[in-house]
Amino acid sequence: MLLSILIPTYNRDEFLEKNLYMLEEFIIDNDLVNDIKIIVSNNCSNDNTKSISNLFLKRNKINIDIYHQEDNLGLEKNVLFVLDKAESEYVMTLGDDDYINENYLVETVCKLKANRKIYCVIPSTQTITTDGDILNSGRDLNVNSKIYNKGFNNCLKNSWRGHQISGLIFKRNMILSTYNKNKVNNIYPQIYFVAYNCLKGKTWHFTDYPVKVTEALQEDKDWGYNEDGLISEIFDNYKKLVNITSFQRSKLELKMLDVQTFRYQMYLSKGLSHYLKALKNIEFGNNTSLLTRLGFPFLAFKYLSKSALIKFLRLILGNKYEKTKNKFKSFIN
Template sequence: MKVSVVVLTYNHEKYLEKAIQSILNQDVDFEYEVLIGNDKSPDNTELILQKYSQNPRVKIYNREINLGATKNLLDLLKRSSGEYIAFLEGDDYWTDNNKLKKQVQVLDKNKDYSLCMSESYTVDENNSVIGEKKIEVSEINGVKELYFYRSGIPTGTILFRNIFFKTDEKLESLITASNIIGDLSLFSYLITKGKFYNLKEKMGAYRFITNSGTSYSAMNTYKQDLELEKVVKKVLEVVDEEKVFLELYLNRIRVKLLKNSKSYLKTLNRNERIELIKYIFFMPYYNLKYSNIKKEMRKNEKDR
């Protein structure tokens, strides 16, 4: 099996068929499978999936209980038999029928890349284009660059080397550190295995929904930062690279959380509170340090 396409869905009845069809429309000369995890959606998602139950490429997992996004994701990743894994949420879709073919060629020819991405349109509930999601550089190299560019990576366009053939409890705990954010956890591990390559062409559509739901884009900023804190905290435990930078990044998140809610401080243990107070006391120094890192990233961007 060359590629496993992992699809997460929850309450995506309006969009799911478009997502699945964009996968099945791929023009490829290799074998691929589609693994769909329906996280006990209360809408008609399960009924829609029945239409694909006889397709030999498609494997459907209707959850008996709601697992949450990252546990649903982890189960599908562990079931994936492909050399490479692609990811798509049930409300997003691909716009290029040659997406998989192009990305497989990149990873086949470049063993020093662990992941290949592309640019993406941003669309609303009615498929109208309202923007784009992309990064300006052609590759990401290392943890610092990943965290600098992370918000611009269109997760629905990625293809990465399958690192889930063997059980890795640390990796699994990282993927499920947050109930909502799985992509940054995965990226933080993959970047230690190789660079990320960016195909600078639009191959997907990311649906940005803010009015309701449990998606990350539908959350308020405070809740988003709480989930992000969980991820970065776990990355510090699992990943052995750029510890100083990651601690700096974590404390910047915690300052934002503290500004939004004074009671947040009570959620930290004694050592975490001490570190945060030290960070706040020396904040001008740390802000300058972070600013210099950003300048370095921008310089690298221009050099490329």
């Protein structure tokens, strides 16, 4: 088997049902039955996930295994559970309420068959509502597809993109045993998997067909962001990554903090005091490296200054702000 699609799920029966039937159609229509297997782990849901998935299983049209947990394993262990059940050369992680494009699946399978030196595939993403409406947000929507050679530069450029679980593909060999051996323990194991494979082999940043990522309400999630946006959880991956220097580890941490500006927006939206408290938690977090502690205050100040400037310009320009901003962008481009 070339590829296993891993779907850890919890209390999203309608989304899971839509996803399974969509994937079944893609697999059958493109003659991929012998190439792809789906593995689902129902994390002790209390909705109709069990009955819906069992009904789908009875169709017996594609390769699929469905497991029902008697107790909730937690987010991380449920991801590790489906990974442990896989036996294919590659695995794809997919959120139960996120949807891959048919062409993304087909072209990825063809590419992996032709080039086994690719260890990781990372998609672009398009955010949608729970009703499927397109939102004006996403990641790498205007970025060209590119293949990166193995090594630290690949890891630096791409490991932060592992924050979004859906559509990520990586070689399965050794990643779970290495993860356990190095005692990695956080709710973002896919960041470790991406970083590990970027160091081991080539990465294909395949942006032509964005994965549709559902923007779920926080109350619908079985986890929270804590006061630091779970940065400590993310940094645990870099702390446990082997064969990198302390300087490289810090570069990975600062890259994450620099590109994910939504975190600062999230902190500021709750007030300046919350912003400062979040920064303190990041600065002195157990998984924050020494060099990051030295560099992070400059990043935080840069964003705060930029945010204050934008508020000032909005106040001065009023309704003309967006028009002026667009003119400026056209000028510099």
